[in-house]
Each structure stands twice: as C-alpha cells, then as structure tokens.
Amino acid sequence: MPAAQWLPAALLLSAALALGPVALRLERQGKRLAQRVDAATDAAAQDIAARGISIRIARGGRGRPHAWASALLRVPMDQKLAHVVPVPLVLAAGVVMAAAVLWVVRIFLPLPATIALAATVLVLVPRGIFGWEQDRYRDALFAQLPDAIEIVVSATRAGLPVAEAFRGIVREMPKPISHEFGRVMNEIALGVPSDEALMGVHDRTGLSEFAIFAVTIGIQGKSGGRLTESIQNLAEVVRQRITVAARARALAAEAKLSARVISVMPIAGGVMMEFLHPGYLAPLIDDPRGRNMLVVGVGSLVTGTLMIRRMIAGVTRE
Numbered sequence: 001m002p003a004a005q006w007l008p009a010a011l012l013l014s015a016a017l018a019l020g021p022v023a024l025r026l027e028r029q030g031k032r033l034a035q036r037v038d039a040a041t042d043a044a045a046q047d048i049a050a051r052g053i054s055i056r057i058a059r060g061g062r063g064r065p066h067a068w069a070s071a072l073l074r075v076p077m078d079q080k081l082a083h084v085v086p087v088p089l090v091l092a093a094g095v096v097m098a099a100a101v102l103w104v105v106r107i108f109l110p111l112p113a114t115i116a117l118a119a120t121v122l123v124l125v126p127r128g129i130f131g132w133e134q135d136r137y138r139d140a141l142f143a144q145l146p147d148a149i150e151i152v153v154s155a156t157r158a159g160l161p162v163a164e165a166f167r168g169i170v171r172e173m174p175k176p177i178s179h180e181f182g183r184v185m186n187e188i189a190l191g192v193p194s195d196e197a198l199m200g201v202h203d204r205t206g207l208s209e210f211a212i213f214a215v216t217i218g219i220q221g222k223s224g225g226r227l228t229e230s231i232q233n234l235a236e237v238v239r240q241r242i243t244v245a246a247r248a249r250a251l252a253a254e255a256k257l258s259a260r261v262i263s264v265m266p267i268a269g270g271v272m273m274e275f276l277h278p279g280y281l282a283p284l285i286d287d288p289r290g291r292n293m294l295v296v297g298v299g300s301l302v303t304g305t306l307m308i309r310r311m312i313a314g315v316t317r318e
Helices: 003-051 064-073 087-105 111-157 162-172 177-189 194-205 208-223 227-276 288-317
Strands: none
Touching: 064 111, 087 111, 111 162, 111 177, 111 194, 111 208, 111 227, 162 177, 162 194, 177 194, 194 208, 208 227, 227 288
C-alpha cells in the first residue's frame, strides 16, 4: 500500500497518543488557575461590598475565532460544574476517533473523502459530548429552580430583600443552582443589578425561566408591586413544565427504543448471515461496487439515526 494512504492516519494516531499526558497536565493547570481566580474574585467582591463601592461591569465578548470554535463544538465555557469529562480529554477523544476512522475507512473511500469524514468525526465527537454535558447541567438547574424560587418567596414574605433570599439559596440549595446563585451574588456585590445578574444565568444556560425571573424582579424593582405573588406563579409554572417534560420523555421512550432497534437490525442481520454463511459479506469488501454500497448504506444508517434522535429531542424540549 502506498505510503501516502497510511501516513495521515499514522500522524493522527501518533498525535492522539501523545495528547493524553499533555491533556491531563493542562487540566490540572486549568483547575489550579480556576481556583486562584475564584479565590481572588471572592476576596475582591467582599472588599468592594464592605466599602460600599458600586461597579458596573461591561459585558465584553471573547474573540471571534474563539466564539466560533466554542459555538461549533458546543463547549460550556462559563459552566465549570457542567464538565463531567475534562475538556482536553474530550478533544483527545475526538482526535482518537478521527484517527480510527481515517485508519479504517481509507480502504473504502478515496483519500480526500476519508480525510473529510475524519474531520467531520473530529468535530462531531466533542460536540456530542459537550452537548450531553450542557443538557445534563440544564436539566439539573431546571429541576432545582422551583425550590429556589420558593426560598425567594419565603424570604420576601418575611420582609427580607431579594439579595438575602439569594444568599439563602447559596447556603441551603445543592449544586449546581447554589453555584449559579453564588455567581449572581458575586456580581451583585460588584454593583450589577439583580435582574442583570439573573439574566447572566440565562445567557450561560439558555433556560428561559431565568429570563422570566430576571424580568419579574427588574419590573418590581422599577415600578413596585407585590413580588411574592409573581414569583410564586412562576414557581408553579416551572413545576408544571417539569411535569410536562417528564411525560414527554416517557412518551418518547418508545420512539427511542424503536430507533435503536431499527439502527441495530441491519448490523445484527449482516453479522448473523456472515455467521451462517461464511463469506456472505465478502463482496462488500473485495468488490469496489460492494464497497460503494457499504459506504452508502452505513452513511444512510447514521444519517437516519441522527435525524430520528434530533426529531425526538426537539419534541421533548418543546
């Protein structure tokens, strides 16, 4: 086999193997840096709050290439607790999978098509892992939000300010919502209004309930009115949405099972036929026409599976 066909795969595989120790070291350095930054931010916020200085923070954006890369891979940049798998290991997994695809598929496809497929896998694998982490984090916040709102309702009924209610959430609620409200309290200590700090949670997580919560508090702060009833109604709405979402997931379980069966049946049928009649699938590998048919079949199967999953996910989110 010409060296031009296996050299790119060998280079990618070598890079993937070398990236593991480097990724672990970078992850440790990132954790130490994040701990130092958190400690410095908390100390600065306490000092500013003690002196009574109000500082408005300008919300600056990241660089455009950095933002594009984050949007492409769905990296939860401002959600430290969302990361189940360290970011360098996720990227390393993408490189390893791309190298494996490049090593295997080079037999069936021309080199340019193989490289394009490997590049697609290099993007889709981290995107899928990061998307799963974001969905998991959002679901946890969504489930804890009604209890957090009830704490705010109880505090406002007792005559306490909203900021003190937020401190109660930080003290009494588990993570991740206590962590998010801790960030809200740090921003409030730096001079950011309560509604803008809550809107920041919406910007980071995409949960519309935090935006509604922020608008409710902002309107009450500017025009007055009974905050308790509005927030309590919001808590009831969130609880109803959680119930509806649970029912939707239960109804979608049958569709998910059907999708998995449909996806596995061609593979199981082919393996069974090869076991009963050895050499039955040989034309799919030996004959160029069989290779083309195999590539089209696998591509159609993967595309159909992804479409079914996306349709089910879209229905359960509505």
